[in-house]
Amino acid sequence: xxxxxxxxxxxxxxxxxxxxxxxxxxxxxxxxxxxxxxxxxxxxxxxxxxxxxxxxxxxxxxxxxxxxxxxxxxxxxxxxxxxxxxxxxxxxxxxxxxxxxxxxxxxxxxxxxxxxxxxxxxxxxxxxxxxxxxxxxxxxxxxxxxxxxxxxxxxxxxxxxxxxxxxxxxxxxxxxxxxxx
Amino acid sequence: xxxxxxxxxxxxxxxxxxxxxxxxxxxxxxxxxxxxxxxxxxxxxxxxxxxxxxxxxxxxxxxxxxxxxxxxxxxxxxxxxxxxxxxxxxxxxxxxxxxxxxxxxxxxxxxxxxxxxxxxxxxxxxxxxxxxxxxxxxxxxxxxxxxxxxxxxxxxxxxxxxxxxxxxxxxxxxxxxxxxxxxxxxxxxxxxxxxxxxxxxxxxxxxxxxxxxxxxxxx
Numbered sequence: 001x002x003x004x005x006x007x008x009x010x011x012x013x014x015x016x017x018x019x020x021x022x023x024x025x026x027x028x029x030x031x032x033x034x035x036x037x038x039x040x041x042x043x044x045x046x047x048x049x050x051x052x053x054x055x056x057x058x059x060x061x062x063x064x065x066x067x068x069x070x071x072x073x074x075x076x077x078x079x080x081x082x083x084x085x086x087x088x089x090x091x092x093x094x095x096x097x098x099x100x101x102x103x104x105x106x107x108x109x110x111x112x113x114x115x116x117x118x119x120x121x122x123x124x125x126x127x128x129x130x131x132x133x134x135x136x137x138x139x140x141x142x143x144x145x146x147x148x149x150x151x152x153x154x155x156x157x158x159x160x161x162x163x164x165x166x167x168x169x170x171x172x173x174x175x176x177x178x179x180x181x
Numbered sequence: 182x183x184x185x186x187x188x189x190x191x192x193x194x195x196x197x198x199x200x201x202x203x204x205x206x207x208x209x210x211x212x213x214x215x216x217x218x219x220x221x222x223x224x225x226x227x228x229x230x231x232x233x234x235x236x237x238x239x240x241x242x243x244x245x246x247x248x249x250x251x252x253x254x255x256x257x258x259x260x261x262x263x264x265x266x267x268x269x270x271x272x273x274x275x276x277x278x279x280x281x282x283x284x285x286x287x288x289x290x291x292x293x294x295x296x297x298x299x300x301x302x303x304x305x306x307x308x309x310x311x312x313x314x315x316x317x318x319x320x321x322x323x324x325x326x327x328x329x330x331x332x333x334x335x336x337x338x339x340x341x342x343x344x345x346x347x348x349x350x351x352x353x354x355x356x357x358x359x360x361x362x363x364x365x366x367x368x369x370x371x372x373x374x375x376x377x378x379x380x381x382x383x384x385x386x387x388x389x390x391x392x393x394x395x396x397x398x399x400x
Binding site: 018020021023024053060064066067079083086090120121128143148149167171179 | 182185188189190191192195197201263338342399400
């Protein structure tokens with residue numbers, strides 16, 4: 001458990017210094033832990049665990065957009081769990097329950113069995129429809145068609161810079177829309 | 182969208198670097214400062230006897246208190262913009278301006294009359310009530326508002342776990358800056374006046390900040 005947290009911290013440091021592969025690995029590694037915590041939170045609030053994937057995606061978006069608030073000299077896990085806890089409470093509240101989420105929930109799940117994705121998430125896909133055309137096209141191309149930034153730029157005959165801007169703005173407005181739900 | 186697809190998309194955006202929260206906060210405050218300065222100079226302005234007033238330590242103390250509040254609140258609000266942060270170990274910073282005020286009140290009370298500047302020799306209640314309390318309670322909140330809005334915009338770049346608390350601190354920050362301007366206009370220099378009316382004005386802005394923060398600082 002300790003080793004795993006240190007690995008995360010190392011991956012996040014590499015990610016911040018520009019290593020996108022490390023970032024990808026980190027997000028893959030934390031997702032099962034977030035999923036297990038989301039399920040536990042939902043179950044405890046007496047709600048269907050079907051929505052856990054929406055919560056996981058909500059947390060991942062927040063991790064991505066707020067990663068500059070992580071202090072690279074501090075361990076990554078406490079920061080991650082603080083973001084996750086905040087998002088989990090928020091989602092449960094939005095779904096009509098006031099609950100108390102213990103920070104230990106996350107620490108515990110690190111040791112437990114990784115949970116697989118079950119019910120698909122629907123909220124991000126639904127909000128994707130309401131984005132401006134450029135952002136929507138770029139996000140779809142990269143997420144669904146697995147195109148690279150370069151390929152996406154060629155496909156829409158725009159510059160790579162424009163793809164990057166649309167990608168980031170798209171992710172930011174998706175997050176804003178999810179929050180306003 | 183599947184989670185794996187989302188993860189791939191996030192990784193593709195790894196090159197994007199957000200500015201630190203402190204940078205965003207400073208930029209926003211600098212943008213709002215001219216508005217507050219304009220309000221202050223258009224409606225109030227610096228008191229005419231400012232050169233003599235500067236020799237009165239109780240006039241100078243007002244700036245020590247208001248600047249201490251602003252600086253402490255800036256530090257605390259930046260600390261709280263990290264999701265895992267709490268007030269523990271940082272809250273005491275906010276006691277510094279209060280401590281300065283208490284020291285000023287005690288100083289004014291204990292110093293022998295002949296050593297005090299003229300305005301400080303008036304009876305206690307006269308000093309506390311002063312002659313500008315209404316202006317004080319109107320001007321500080323109004324001058325604060327542009328700064329509070331700016332502070333909230335800047336702090337939105339952060340990820341505070343307790344948005345209402347972070348908003349209240351943003352209120353303290355803007356009230357501290359606004360009170361620094363106002364202090365140069367006001368002729369009431371007694372720490373008793375400051376402790377009463379400045380505090381009421383500051384509390385009002387902190388409450389507005391908490392309310393606004395609970396809405397806009399959620400992430």
